[in-house]
Amino acid sequence: MTEIAFILLERPVTWAEAALGFAIASLALLVIVALSAWRGGSQRAFEAAMAAERAREMDDKVAEMSRLQAELTGRMQSMAEILSTRQGDLARLVADRMDGLRQQVGAGLEQNTRQTNESLGRLQERLAVIDTAQKNLTSLTSEVVTLRDVLANKQARGAYGQGRMEAIIRDGLPSAFFAFQPQLSNGRRPDCLVTLPGDGRGLVIDAKFPLESFTQLREARGEDARKAAGSRVRNDVGVHVKDIAERYFLPGETQDIALLFVPSESIYADLHEHFDDVIQKAHRARIMIVSPSLLALAIQLMQSLVRDARMREEAQVIQSEVGKLLADVRRLGERAEKLDQHFRQAQDDVAGIRTSAGKITSRGERIVALDFDDAKAEPTLPFAQGLALKNAAE
Incomplete structure (x- = not known):
């Protein structure tokens, strides 16, 4: 039994040790098998209980589903039943709505017809207005031709520029602050002289802008002509x-700047676009070239x-009146x-009068209280002396 049966992990194992190990392994195997069997029975019992619980829950759910x-x-x-009732109500409501819609459609068609007739009437009126406007346009065309003839004449063109300048100034300033064709101390007559409040010097506005050269420039066809x-x-x-x-420019009489009025916006734009040197020259001479919009x-x-200035004058008047x-x-x-x-004096006098009263x-009450019929009364002082004594006592 002490003989070596085999070597395990570099350790010699005898036959006795091998038999003992085999017995121990067999015992452990039996224990494991018994535990497995016990666990399997417990698992089956648990599964049976779970199956019974599931069956009971299924029965309850089936009963609940039936209910x-x-x-x-x-x-x-x-x-x-409710749907059948509602369907009848809906049918009646739809019928009523259809009747109402039919009436509304009829009224709408009648209204549209009336509006269409009115629109046609207004359209005829507009056509009549358009015919009148066309006639006015024809008249305006003839007037434009007449205006072109006027602008071709130097004197007529100067009168046109003067008239446009006067219209702009009359629309913007009171008549007391401007004058047309006034005479200066040197005998000259500017087209307009504007006097501002607080400054006796007038601002000269000239409307005689030379337009012949611009007309020639627009009609030029070649480079040399331009x-x-x-x-x-x-x-x-x-x-x-x-x-x-x-x-x-008269010192003390006119401003040291003057305005040169150009009666055409297009000519003013051409002047600024192509003749900047002319504009600068005018600025150096203190002459401002203005178009109708700038004027x-x-x-x-x-x-x-x-x-x-008027507000300041009115403010002074108001201050004077407020002082007064x-x-x-x-x-x-x-x-x-x-x-x-x-x-207060009258109140004091009234109080004194009340005191005296x-x-x-x-x-008077004391006088009334005196008894003159009592013959047995003791002799008293004369009435006047008694009254004087009473007054002195008071």
Whole structure:
């Protein structure tokens, strides 16, 4: 038994140790088998109990589903009855709505027909207006042709520019602040002289802008013709600017700046676009070239200055009147104080009168209380002496 049976992990194992190990392994195997059998029985019992519980829950659910099905059947019947009732109500409501819609459609068609007739009537009126406008357009075309003829004439063109300038100034300023064709101290007559409040010097506005050179520039076809026309524009405008500076700048009488009115916006735009040197030359000479829109803007600015000056004058008048009003209020306060003093004096006088009246009443009551019929009364002082003594005692 002590003989070596085999070597396990470099350790010699005898036959006795091998038999003992085999026995121990067999015992452990038997224990494991017994435990497995016990666990298997417990698992089967647990599974049987779970199956029974599931069956019971299934029966309960089936019973609940049966009950719910019965309730659902009852509700379906109730809903069928309600739906049949509602369907009848809906049919009646639809019929009523259709009748109302039919009436509304009829009324709408009648209204549309009436509106269509009215629109046709207004359209005929508009056509009549259009016919009138066409006639006016024909007349305007003839007037434009006449205007072109007017602008072709130098004197007529100057009168047109003067008239347009006068219209702009009359619309923006009171008549007291401007004058047309006034005579200056040197005998010259500018087209317009505007006098601003607070400054006795007038602002000169000239409306004689040379337009012939611009007309020649627009009608030029070749490069040489355009250059010649451009040179004429520069020369004519420069000469006119020089004339304004020499004629209308009078120290102490006119402003040191003047306005040169151009009666056409397109000519003003061409001048600024192609002849900037002419504009700069005019600025150096203190001459501002203005178009109708710029002149209207300048007139609005002057109007605001005039309005401010008038407001200042009115403010001074208001201040003076307020001062007078305050003086009147002070006098009213003094007179009210004097009247209050009179009232207090009158109250004191009335109180004195009441006091005197009380004394007179009390004395009268005492006189009434005297007994003149008592013959047995003791001899007294004379009545006058007694009354004097009483008064002295009081």
